[in-house]
Amino acid sequence: MTEGSRPRRPNYVWAYLQRRRAYLWIAVGLGAVVALLLLWSSSLPDYGKNLSLNLGADLIGTIVVLFAVSPFLARGDRQSESVRDNFDRTGFVRQAADAKREIQILELWTDLLQESFRERFLDALRDALKQRVRIRMLLLSPDARAAEQRADDLLRQTNVIGDILDNLRILHGFVHADIPEAHRGDIEVRVYSALPPVQMYQVDKQVIVSFYPVSVTSWNATQYLTNPESQLGQFVGDKFDELWRARSTRTLEQFWEITVVTDSGPDEKRYRVGFVTYDEDVYISGQRIVADNAENGVGGLVVRTIEGNVAGEPDERGPYSLVPVDATAKTHQVVNELLIRKYGQDHHVILKLAEPS
Known part of the structure; x- marks a missing residue:
């Protein structure tokens, strides 16, 4: 980046x-x-x-x-309209708790969800949701090239992909388990893939904007405080809306699982499975698929995948063959760590989606 x-x-x-x-x-x-x-x-x-x-x-x-x-x-x-030397985390958490209308965040990942601020930030979001505040968050996909670029910008001293996965896992648990069902319609998290132009944190009429300098995290860079009606506020608001509706953007649920379709015709079966991308290959957590095909194995299966985006357009890919990943291989270790980081659990049966030779 x-x-x-x-x-x-x-x-x-x-x-x-x-x-x-x-x-x-x-x-x-x-x-x-x-x-x-x-x-x-x-x-x-x-x-x-x-x-x-x-x-x-x-x-x-x-x-x-x-x-x-x-x-x-x-x-x-x-x-x-003022300038600060760095991002005031405590001040933003306090403002979020007192929000009256909306909270919007455009980020790669936010350190407000890392240990030192996590509980205070999530409590602030709960307080806002009780007031029926609309919360929209855009975070970068860990599979996007921009994630690797930003890791290079930060001299590989920050685990960008791992931190993004942590954010998305925490938010998925928050939305689906930690808040009342009545509030879930007021918070939405989406995952974008395009190169982000800015970082933005907005609570009602205050907008905090920063950019992504080389070798420095955006929270420790100059912060511009403005309002939605200013030139800068309108610019970042437009960019937020563009990414929110972009065809490459997915909902958190679409990012969380992928549909794998095995066979065809009357024997067609569909599985919603966890997945990660590593070295441009897709790996799935295939416990159920392996269990359902224990008699003949998965070696002869031909599958395709169906993904969606925020526009509701299905993206069907394949055919693929399913290749079990050797538990002793380095790839298995790396992919398993990514799956654990994303889903917070171990014991994944890892299958690679391979192009037919």
Whole structure:
């Protein structure tokens, strides 16, 4: 993954000049109206006293606005778009717990799901779901080339693929076991494959954006705080929506299991099985398939796979033959570790989906 370019900061000078020009025309218009009103009212009794009284009141109001209200407004503007040196994990967890409308996360993987912050973050999500907050999360597929690229960017000092698998396993358990069924419709996790342009964490009207510098995790890089209506906020919001609907994006459930179809016709059987990708080959957890074919073995089986995407389009592939992986081979050890990392359990019967020779 290449390092993202820094976002274009808003051109504050140009915006300032534009506002000054608009204010000038407004002032000219208001001045003309005031001059006409003063001219028209000059014939009224006690004109001088009334004029002095009103001008005095207006002057006091102007002073209050300039010296009391304006600093608060200026401070609010600075807070709506600011820069931080790194990601404030504790602050984001607190904001997520207090969310009122939506939480959106676009990431490769989030260290909020690693041990030091996991329980606090999941508790914050539970609190948000109780308020019917809509939660949408996009995480990178561990099978995507971008995962290997990012591992290279981080000098292989971070187990990118393993950390992504950990995130997805934890979220799958959270969505399907740790929250009430009534809340499951308000949280959705999707897995994307395209190269991500930015990291984004959003709670309601605050958006935190960062990029992916070489040799530094995005949480320790510069963070840009903005809002959804700003130029940067609109840019990352559009990118989130594009990835959310992309044809290569899958739901968490589609990422979790694959459909394997054996034989055809009246003897066709379908299995939903766990799977991982290693070295561009697909390996499945084939306990049930092996058990159902214990008499003749799986060597003669011809299978195909059916995958889906967020658009509901089935992707049928094959035919494949099923090749048991030797338990003493290095490949078996690596694939078994990936399966354990993804599903959190051991004793997998590993079968490779092999192209017919």
